[in-house]
Amino acid sequence: MNLTDQEIARASTMRPINQIAQKLQIDEDELRPYGKYVAKLPLRLIDESKMIGKKLILVTAITPTVAGEGKTTASIGLCEGLNKIGIKTAVVLREPSLGPVFGMKGGAAGGGYSQVLPMESINLHFTGDFAAIEKSHNLLAALLDNHIHQGNTLNIDARKIVWKRVMDMNERALRDIVTGLGGAAQGIPRESGFDITAASEVMAALCLAKDLVDLKEKLGNIIVAYTYDNQPVYARELKAQGAMTALLKHTIMPNLVQTIEGNPAIIHGGPFANIAQGSNSIIATRMGLSLADYVVTEAGFASDLGGEKFLDLKCQYGGLKPDLAVIVTTIRALKSHAGVKFEALKEPNAEAVKVGLENLEKHIENIKHFMLCPVVAINKFYTDTDEEIDIVLKRCEALGVKAAISEGWEKGGEGCIDLAKVVKEVAESGKSNFTPLYNFDWPIEQKIETVARKIYGAAEVEYSLKAKQQIRLFNKIGLDKVPICIAKTQYSLSDDPKLINRPKGFTIKIREFDIAAGAGFIIPIAGTIMRMPGLPSKPAAENIDIGADGNITGLF
Incomplete structure (x- = not known):
């Protein structure tokens, strides 16, 4: 059997x-x-x-x-x-x-x-690691909304908030939401959404941190929004990094x-x-x-x-x-x-x-x-x-x-x-001599094109107008000397999941960037990527059960 x-x-x-x-x-x-x-x-x-x-x-x-x-x-x-x-x-x-x-x-x-x-x-x-990361992330979101509600001394443009909330679940209904409904006491209505916890920048920062002090610095460097004059607003300006790190002590x-x-x-x-x-x-x-x-x-x-x-x-x-x-x-x-x-x-x-x-x-x-x-x-x-x-x-x-x-x-x-x-x-042969593909100091486009051509096998890289504008911003605020972390489909070497095996002659299209300034990288987005997945037609959860004796079944 x-x-x-x-x-x-x-x-x-x-x-x-x-x-x-x-x-x-x-x-x-x-x-x-x-x-x-x-x-x-x-x-x-x-x-x-x-x-x-x-x-x-x-x-x-x-x-x-x-x-x-x-x-x-x-x-x-x-x-x-x-x-x-x-x-x-x-x-x-x-x-x-x-x-x-x-x-x-x-x-x-x-x-x-x-x-x-x-x-x-x-x-x-x-x-409870994922739960603590989720709480740390969402604490920052709460402090951000509270700051705006309490007077907004940082001059944050609510239309330019980039920090969503997270939860460790596939939940397509929460990808795009409106918060702050219910009157003046509930905050300012605005568009927002949820990502899955594994996509949280807090997760990325934790996994790249050297120790608690380094983690606290990384969390303070998270960009949460932009002001009306388009200046980045950091988590440290909300005095969030101490409490966020305290939640991650263990x-x-x-x-x-x-x-x-x-x-x-x-x-x-x-x-x-x-x-x-x-x-x-x-x-x-x-x-x-x-x-x-x-x-x-x-x-x-x-x-x-x-x-x-x-x-x-x-x-x-x-x-x-x-x-x-x-x-x-x-x-x-x-x-x-x-x-x-x-x-x-x-x-x-x-x-x-x-x-x-x-x-x-x-x-x-x-x-x-x-x-x-x-x-x-x-x-x-x-x-x-x-x-x-x-x-x-x-x-x-x-x-x-x-x-x-x-x-x-x-x-x-x-x-x-x-x-x-x-x-x-x-x-033990000693034949490997590990050498990274690029240096962090290279221009953003050179780093992207090196990965796209050598690793994906792409012929060209195209940038949308928005992506080009973001690159200029990164150069201005000092985010050009960090590594890249390209987001794309896992089902193809290209950015099109339908191109199987070893596609050739294709173009990688960078439509926009996400920023992980705290974790220490920028995210060129190629193709359509969901940061909050949805459940399939037959979720694995349907097979999971628990008996009166506490034994769980159906977890595979």
Whole structure:
């Protein structure tokens, strides 16, 4: 009988969190327990001197299908496999958002026998990090509206407020709203809306902060609105940053949990990769490198989104130097990029695999742009044929790229030993010499066009009139010397989700920018991107239930 992810997780034996901490030589007195199986880790455990010689492994992927290609599962499986071959390894991941959990994808704590535990807690409220980020964000919104109501000494133009509210739920009805209705006592009526919490700049700032002091400074630098004479208004002018940071006192500490096989997992932060940087916090990654010999970490979606932002943005801000990148692929995704319909993906189709390899080849090329060695992990499904897998392995061999099958979902660490051995070989070869794609000091257009041409494969970049006006503003107020975090669809290398596989000759259209001055980047928006998703026709929430005994079912 096939067990669900939730049934596998519930049947697993969890170790007390102090036993997991012992594997990382963390004294029990250093832990901040959240129950028996979860603990917060204090920032003083980060030690620069202990990071020397450690190996950082980025896990990215080819352009995903709607179902995802199992990148988190492969990351956890690789951690299990590396520990099985004698390397002290920790996996460092993002926290799941309730939007996808109750929406389309369901849980985001791995799958099968490559999961992090306690699975139900991690996928639901966990340690309250998302709730604290939500409260911190919305406190700033409340202070902003109150300032205008109480006299508006900062001369804020209510038509130029850019700070919305957030909630951790897919809720299309809240994308665009009107606030302040009900008379003079309720504030000034104006247009506003909600974003999902994972899209909050507070989330982005937390994940790029070095410590509490740095976080407070970043929160103070958030631009919330503009004055009548078009000058930016910062959160610090509302005296908001102190209280906002106070709400995040515990949130800034990473969470220690465990894999099914009892290996350490650090989970912290959760920005989406199509609208933000798409990786866990700098603090969590540096914590892992201080405590383990190898750190496996994933970045959201494919190498053109989370991968590029991890390497260009997070690594430059965090002083990180990855040793290689694992590119997760699936046979079904390759067939999908060849145009095979969803209902036919389980049928053998060697010719379609050959066509879809163009997408994998582009992502291999992308990793090489950063002077990193790529390793291809084929996340195997039971419907994959030996012929289809052999096509991928032979193509990788012809390209001079190491590849291995990943069977973490079915077999846990045992199914990832071959992948672990390949990763160890490449990591210790010294062939990677990580180099970011651009410098922060480059002009805004040069940074955008470098990513668009080299990583997406675009022929041209076009800017709307509004985007051009915003670039002039950024140059004027000193936001031209920060990294870019391009928002675009995850389903194509281009900004058009319908252009599958490896499109060529296309134009990236930058229609406008969002500003994350506090987090420290600007966001060129390509195509149409929703910062507040909606629920699908059959939400995953419909399958979730709880019995009289408190047992939750339907969480996958």
